[in-house]
Amino acid sequence: MTTAQATLEAPSRIARPGGKAPYLHQIDLFRLVTFACVILIHVVGATNFAQDVGANAVETPLHFTREAFFALTGFVLVFQNRGREITPSDFWRKRLPLVATPYLAWSMFFWAFSLVTGTQQPDSLEASMRLLLKDLVTGGAWYHLYFLLVTMQVYLLFPWIMKLLRATEGKHKWLLLGSGVLQAGVTLFMTYQPFGVGYETITHLYATVLPYQFYTLFGAVVAMHFEAVHAWVGRHRLLLGGALVAVLAGTEWYYLRTVHSGTFPQVASDPFQPYLIPWFLAVIAAIYAFSTWWSGRRREGSGGARLVSWAANRSFSIFLVHPLALAFLGPLIPHVAERFGAPWLSVIIYFATIALTIVMVEVLRRLPGSQALTGRPRLRLAKA
Structure with missing residues (x-):
C-alpha cells in the first residue's frame, strides 16, 4: 500500500491529550448532513399537504435522520468511553x-409560545399547568423535543450498555441480531396496532428509547x-454507494405501491414503517462512507474544513432553534406559494429557514x- 493510500484509508483523527479518544472529523460531516436533512424534512412537511404523494415520497427517505442521530449517539458515547471504566453517577x-x-x-x-399563538388553548390556569407537565413528561411541547427526551434515556442506560457490550465481547453480531429482531417487532406493533391498543399509546412510544434501541446499539x-x-468501509465505498441507490429505489417503489393500494400517503411514509429499516441502515453506512472519503482529503485550515467545523459546532443549536424559525416564516408560506408554486416554495422556505436559524x-x-x-457555551462579543 502506498503512503497516499494509507493516508486515505486511515481514520481521520487527531491525538488528544489526557488519554481522550481521538477526534474524528468525519463525524462532523456526518452530523452536518443529517441536520441539513432534518431541516429539509420539516420544511417539506410544512409547505405541502399531508395527502401530497410526491411530498411524502421526498419525506420517506428523509426519515432516516432520527435513526442516524441515535446511531451517532451510541457511536460517540462508546468511542469516547470504550477504554475507560464508567461510573454511572459521574x-x-x-x-x-x-x-x-x-x-x-x-x-x-x-x-x-403555543399559548400566546393560540396553538394550545387550555380552559384554565390549572389546565395550562397540566399541559406543561404532560409536555415535560412526553416531549410534546414541540415536534422535535422528543429527540432530547430519548437522548436522556440513552444517557441513563449507557453505563449498562457498556457493561452489556463488554459482557458479550466476541458475540456482538448475535447481540445485534437479537436487537434487530426486537426492532422489527416494535415497528410492526407501532404500524399495525393490535386490537384494543389506542393510537395515543403508540404516539407515546415515539418518545421512548424502544423504537431506537437497535440503531443506538x-x-x-x-x-x-x-x-x-x-x-472495511474504506475498501467498499462503491459497494455502499450502489447499495444506497438500489435500496432507495426499492424503498420508493414500496412506498408508491402502498399508496396505490389505498394507504394514505402520510401513513405509507410513516418513519416507523418496517420496510424502512434496510434503507436506514444503507443510508447511515453510505453517509459515513462519504464522510470518511471527505475527511481523507480534508486540508486543515481550508475553507471547506472551517465551514464543516463551524457548522458542526452549531449543529445542536440549529436543531433546537430551527422549528421556531420555521414557525416565524409560516405566515409567508401562502404568499410564496402563490408567487412561485411547488416545488420552489419548499426550496425557498428551506434556505430561508437555514438563514434565519443561523442568525x-x-x-x-x-x-x-x-x-x-x-x-x-456563550460566545464572547467581538471587541471594537
Whole structure:
C-alpha cells in the first residue's frame, strides 16, 4: 500500500491529550448532513399537504435522520468511553445537564409560545399547568423535543450498555441480531396496532428509547470495532454507494405501491414503517462512507474544513432553534406559494429557514443563558 493510500484509508483523527479518544472529523460531516436533512424534512412537511404523494415520497427517505442521530449517539458515547471504566453517577452528572437543561428551557418556551399563538388553548390556569407537565413528561411541547427526551434515556442506560457490550465481547453480531429482531417487532406493533391498543399509546412510544434501541446499539457496536469497520468501509465505498441507490429505489417503489393500494400517503411514509429499516441502515453506512472519503482529503485550515467545523459546532443549536424559525416564516408560506408554486416554495422556505436559524443561533450564542438555549457555551462579543 502506498503512503497516499494509507493516508486515505486511515481514520481521520487527531491525538488528544489526557488519554481522550481521538477526534474524528468525519463525524462532523456526518452530523452536518443529517441536520441539513432534518431541516429539509420539516420544511417539506410544512409547505405541502399531508395527502401530497410526491411530498411524502421526498419525506420517506428523509426519515432516516432520527435513526442516524441515535446511531451517532451510541457511536460517540462508546468511542469516547470504550477504554475507560464508567461510573454511572459521574457520567450522568457530566452528560445529562447538557441535554436536560435545553430540554427544560425549550419545552417551557414552546409551551408558552403555543399559548400566546393560540396553538394550545387550555380552559384554565390549572389546565395550562397540566399541559406543561404532560409536555415535560412526553416531549410534546414541540415536534422535535422528543429527540432530547430519548437522548436522556440513552444517557441513563449507557453505563449498562457498556457493561452489556463488554459482557458479550466476541458475540456482538448475535447481540445485534437479537436487537434487530426486537426492532422489527416494535415497528410492526407501532404500524399495525393490535386490537384494543389506542393510537395515543403508540404516539407515546415515539418518545421512548424502544423504537431506537437497535440503531443506538448498532452505533455502539461499530464504535467497539471502529478500526475494523472503518477499514472495511474504506475498501467498499462503491459497494455502499450502489447499495444506497438500489435500496432507495426499492424503498420508493414500496412506498408508491402502498399508496396505490389505498394507504394514505402520510401513513405509507410513516418513519416507523418496517420496510424502512434496510434503507436506514444503507443510508447511515453510505453517509459515513462519504464522510470518511471527505475527511481523507480534508486540508486543515481550508475553507471547506472551517465551514464543516463551524457548522458542526452549531449543529445542536440549529436543531433546537430551527422549528421556531420555521414557525416565524409560516405566515409567508401562502404568499410564496402563490408567487412561485411547488416545488420552489419548499426550496425557498428551506434556505430561508437555514438563514434565519443561523442568525437566531448567533444571537443566542452571545446572550447570557446560551448553554440553556443553544446547548453550547456563550460566545464572547467581538471587541471594537
